[in-house]
Structure formats: C-alpha cells, structure tokens
Amino acid sequence: MPNVEHITQTVNRYLELVANGSADEIAELYADDATVEDPVGGGEVHIGRAAIRGFYANVENIKSKTELVTLRVAGHEAAFHFRLTLDFGNSGMRIEPIDVMVFDADGKISAMKAYWSPADTVKL
C-alpha cells in the first residue's frame, strides 16, 4: 500500500502537472477504473482513465499556476487545500478547492473529489 511519502509526492506531482503538464501525464496518475468528481455535486462523475483524460484535456491549454496550501494524509487517502490561478490573457480567476484523493494498492489515485463552487471563485 502507498505510504505517506508516496501520497505526498503524488499530490505535489498532480499540482505541478495541473499547472504545467498534459492531460496524458495527469491521467497517468490515476488507476484504470478511477473516478473524478470535480466539483462535487456538479452532476458529472468521470469514470475510467479515458474519461478522466478528456476532463483534463478541456483545461490543459489554459495558462495556470497551482500552490499547495494545506495537505493532510490519513490512511490511504489525502485531503488538500490548494490555490489554482488561471490566466486567460485579459482576465484571470482564482479558485481554492479542497480536494480529496483515495489511493489504491499500486499507489494510483482511485478516486478524486474536488470541493468548490462558483461562489468560491475570485475574478482577477
């Protein structure tokens, strides 16, 4: 099973890839049959690595920065608060979600849920 170091590294790698990586690279962090709900309650759960790749492909060309605010690793799961700053050229947006990730025995992300709502976004 994944240990604290592996989970911490994967969360940091995830945030690095969300800012500067490709949808393919992000999808590689997930298990084949993983699920992604982002945001929670948004009405859509992406099931399987292909669907997850598609979800990240929608945003991979937006210029962005990420910054980890707080990380808690417990058991085979992680909860973390991070700052995502999107740069659309003439305008920007900042979102600070709390994400929860569950890891499988191989250390891949088997489930991710992102807690945020449009009310939490700030226009820049």
Next chain:
Amino acid sequence: MPNVEHITQTVNRYLELVANGSADEIAELYADDATVEDPVGGGEVHIGRAAIRGFYANVENIKSKTELVTLRVAGHEAAFHFRLTLDFGNSGMRIEPIDVMVFDADGKISAMKAYWSPADTVKL
C-alpha cells in the same frame, strides 16, 4: 435537500459543540445510520448514532477550542479545515484536521471523515 446555508450552519454548529457542547448534542447532528471515521485510516469506523455518541463522549470533558479555517460546500457535502486546541491543564495540543461531511435529504450528517494524523499534531 440541504442548501449551502444549512450545511454552513451545521458545520459551524458542529465546531461550536465540539468545543462547548455535549456528546448528545453532537450526535443529534448525525443521521441514525451515519458513519464517522476519525481519523481516516485509523482502523475504526463508528456506525450509527449510538456509536457516534460514544466516540464523542470520550472527548467531551476535555477543555477545547475550535476555529474554522476554510470551508467549501459542494453539492450535499462539505470539506473544511479547522483548528482544534486541546487544553489538558499542564499541557495542550493543537490539531488542524480537514474534515469531509456528507448530508442526507433531511440535512443530517450521514458520513464524516476526518483527515489528520499524529504527525500533524503540535504540542503546546
């Protein structure tokens, strides 16, 4: 279904009761068949309001303070980072968990998971 205001109020009430309330009052916020895992990966999941009441009864006489740091409400769920300061008289401890709560149709908490580990505690 519970709205953002109800969920926000319940989270704040929960933190107030953890600091100054009784195990009975805290258990009232939960659904009959709710589950509590605190901490995640700790090896024990408390199932049902009686078991949950027992869990909080273990700590209800410890003098403590709570402070909400960050709250995200999404769908029928909430994720929040809070500060818990325990006062044992001669010593103290600070823990800053990230908790996740799921709410049912009646606005009761149906599941709570607390993300923290002994490594996150600070002796005071």
